[in-house]
Amino acid sequence: MTATVYVPRDSAAVSVGAHAVAAAIAAAAAGRGERVRLVRNGSRGLLWLEPLIEVATASGRIAYGPVQAHDVEGLFAADVLRGGAHPLRLGPTAEIGWLARQQRLSFARTGVVDPLSADDYEAHGGLVALRAALAMAGDALVEQVASSGLRGRGGAGFPAGIKWRTVRQAQADQKYVACNADEGDSGTFSDRMLLEGDPFTLLEGMAIAGLAVGATVGYVYLRSEYPDARAVLRAAIETARARGWLGDSVLGSSRAFDVHLRIGAGAYICGEETAMLESLEGKRGIVRAKPPLPAIAGLWGKPTLVHNVMTLAAVPWIVQHGGAAYAAIGSGRSRGTLPVQLAGNVARGGLVEVPFGTTLRELLVDYGGGTRSGRPIRAVQVGGPLGAYVPSSAFDLPLDYEAFAAAGFLVGHGGVVVFDDTVDLGRMARFAMAFCAAESCGKCTPCRIGSTRGVEVLDKILAGEQREANTALLRDLCDTMTHGSLCAMGGLLPMPVLSALDHFPEDFGKG
Amino acid sequence: MPSTATNGAAPASPATPTQFAIVDASIARLGDLPGALLPILHDVQDQLGFVPEAADARIAAALNLSLAEVHGVVTFYHDFRRAPPGDHVLRICRAEACQAVGGERLEQHLAAHGLGAGATSADGRLTVEAVYCLGNCALGPSVQFDGELHGRVDERRLDQLLGAAGILPRGGCGCGRQGGCR
Numbered sequence: 001m002t003a004t005v006y007v008p009r010d011s012a013a014v015s016v017g018a019h020a021v022a023a024a025i026a027a028a029a030a031g032r033g034e035r036v037r038l039v040r041n042g043s044r045g046l047l048w049l050e051p052l053i054e055v056a057t058a059s060g061r062i063a064y065g066p067v068q069a070h071d072v073e074g075l076f077a078a079d080v081l082r083g084g085a086h087p088l089r090l091g092p093t094a095e096i097g098w099l100a101r102q103q104r105l106s107f108a109r110t111g112v113v114d115p116l117s118a119d120d121y122e123a124h125g126g127l128v129a130l131r132a133a134l135a136m137a138g139d140a141l142v143e144q145v146a147s148s149g150l151r152g153r154g155g156a157g158f159p160a161g162i163k164w165r166t167v168r169q170a171q172a173d174q175k176y177v178a179c180n181a182d183e184g185d186s187g188t189f190s191d192r193m194l195l196e197g198d199p200f201t202l203l204e205g206m207a208i209a210g211l212a213v214g215a216t217v218g219y220v221y222l223r224s225e226y227p228d229a230r231a232v233l234r235a236a237i238e239t240a241r242a243r244g245w246l247g248d249s250v251l252g253s254s255r256a257f258d259v260h261l262r263i264g265a266g267a268y269i270c271g272e273e274t275a276m277l278e279s280l281e282g283k284r285g286i287v288r289a290k291p292p293l294p295a296i297a298g299l300w301g302k303p304t305l306v307h308n309v310m311t312l313a314a315v316p317w318i319v320q321h322g323g324a325a326y327a328a329i330g331s332g333r334s335r336g337t338l339p340v341q342l343a344g345n346v347a348r349g350g351l352v353e354v355p356f357g358t359t360l361r362e363l364l365v366d367y368g369g370g371t372r373s374g375r376p377i378r379a380v381q382v383g384g385p386l387g388a389y390v391p392s393s394a395f396d397l398p399l400d401y402e403a404f405a406a407a408g409f410l411v412g413h414g415g416v417v418v419f420d421d422t423v424d425l426g427r428m429a430r431f432a433m434a435f436c437a438a439e440s441c442g443k444c445t446p447c448r449i450g451s452t453r454g455v456e457v458l459d460k461i462l463a464g465e466q467r468e469a470n471t472a473l474l475r476d477l478c479d480t481m482t483h484g485s486l487c488a489m490g491g492l493l494p495m496p497v498l499s500a501l502d503h504f505p506e507d508f509g510k511g
Numbered sequence: 512m513p514s515t516a517t518n519g520a521a522p523a524s525p526a527t528p529t530q531f532a533i534v535d536a537s538i539a540r541l542g543d544l545p546g547a548l549l550p551i552l553h554d555v556q557d558q559l560g561f562v563p564e565a566a567d568a569r570i571a572a573a574l575n576l577s578l579a580e581v582h583g584v585v586t587f588y589h590d591f592r593r594a595p596p597g598d599h600v601l602r603i604c605r606a607e608a609c610q611a612v613g614g615e616r617l618e619q620h621l622a623a624h625g626l627g628a629g630a631t632s633a634d635g636r637l638t639v640e641a642v643y644c645l646g647n648c649a650l651g652p653s654v655q656f657d658g659e660l661h662g663r664v665d666e667r668r669l670d671q672l673l674g675a676a677g678i679l680p681r682g683g684c685g686c687g688r689q690g691g692c693r
Contacts, residue, residue: 011646011647011660012647012662014659014660015650015660016662047650048649048650050650184643184644185644186606186607186608186609186643186644186648187606187607187608187644187648188646188648189646189647189648189649192646224553224590225642225644225645225646226646227658228660262546263553265549265552265553265588265589265590265591266588266590266642267587267588268643279549280546281545281546282547282548282549283546283548283584284583284584285587285588300545341648342649343608343648343649343651344651345611349649349650350649381607385607385643415608417611418611419611420611423611428610431607435643438643439643
């Protein structure tokens, strides 16, 4: 009998040795005359246990981890192929509490299926939504998304249904769907995990979006820092075309939708939607003034539905189960689930898809298990480089766009970066300004000049030079950036800076 | 190891006929794509390791763009290089999640040997680049070495990685600090 063993191809797993583990398993099996089918799946998201391998047994998939290549001989000696006992045995994967407590809608298949097997995708519920969408009127599809309460997962949290309606109603000879996979925020990796672990879900979501708004062409703008995701997505697009899921006649419907992959070139600003559109057009990633909204005049001036990977990946579930089912999950005006990414100095980092309303404390303690260093958590940065440094006194805050905004924080793309008590928030505030100075597109003055002036004034504050006067100047500068910047880069940069200053003043001007 | 800057003010290297042939082939293959400039630049750099400044005019003419537009794009994006990189390219993440687990020590470690971000070693073996986030934020500090991602990298693992590629002596950088560079 052939045993099936899953060894993730996810680049996080690979970064700690998954390829070597796969090779060792193949060698050990060959040496023992065991027949093994190796499936290179995505990651289950329990990243601190990577490489986490699984063995298919009569009683389900059994997990072992973290496995290194030198563990493999011992695992085979312990009869790993039949789920044998071993110190690295974690038990049935589905029963691991960290995973079982989550509510995986968008990530239901990631880590489960072979990312590039079209058959596997269909066997796990893939295409059900696309088939349903082909049988629905565009207006009805838009209503499903609108009634789900889905909001843009890239960070802005704009209601998806309104965007869909706007693009659908726009009159044009050509419309586009543009997927933003320029996941540049530090502390975020959910887009990458889905692209590497379940790329067909994104393509299905994009096809449904195209049908709904009347777009026949989609682009995925993927950052160049993700070569593994690029390889998987490129192969998935080819397979989807070969299967007739994409192309001139989607699933034989005579309705066209195709997807093209474009690669960024290392500019953080291209995660901003209009800079991304400029980059897709082959230009410098310079932010556009809005209006016009991309939904009216986007790519090459045509109506364009721009969404983050996570937004589009939520669409198949919504269409399959109905907008009301999605809207039944969540908190306040934040509906559905958020794939949270636990990162930085965290003991149990990884992908945690939970309903909105989950508190930071649950994420940091129940899931995260505190810091990797074992020291107390001093701050967490939520929402990427433009997100606030949240002090421990605010850890009971629920994940909710409005609750976070009211507290002066940002949900963003759901990245949570944990820092222990050795962090110097004055340094982190300076880093935020320096990062903006390096990555600003340069179009508007508050961001281009303000970030450089911000580094200078922070240097003075941190050196203890006229602390009060310079702090007042910093606040004034931040006010200018908040209200005068063209896009969220300059506009939100004051958030990490001022949250650090307000919540951790002792880190400023000790000199 | 002393180093030379390869970015910024480095003089443009003249393009050879072979390089022009590669540029022309990229234009022929990708020039009809909508928004073809980035795909062409990526394709050229994938093959040559950099985008020769002398290629700008050819690309501009083929795409009906001004020289300034092509030059502007090449220099706007951090990825595109104007000079060949070393035999190996090491990209070190300097974003917040890696900082939270001491990632900046990796840059300091290399800087102690004259290898600052953006520099290529004098023997041409290694180019070091800084990058903001490699998407491996739960398993930092992270580096990308010749396109492959490595997680939980400390000074010792970095030395092993570079040692295995024959860049540093195996088993350590030779800085002489007791117990290595830890």
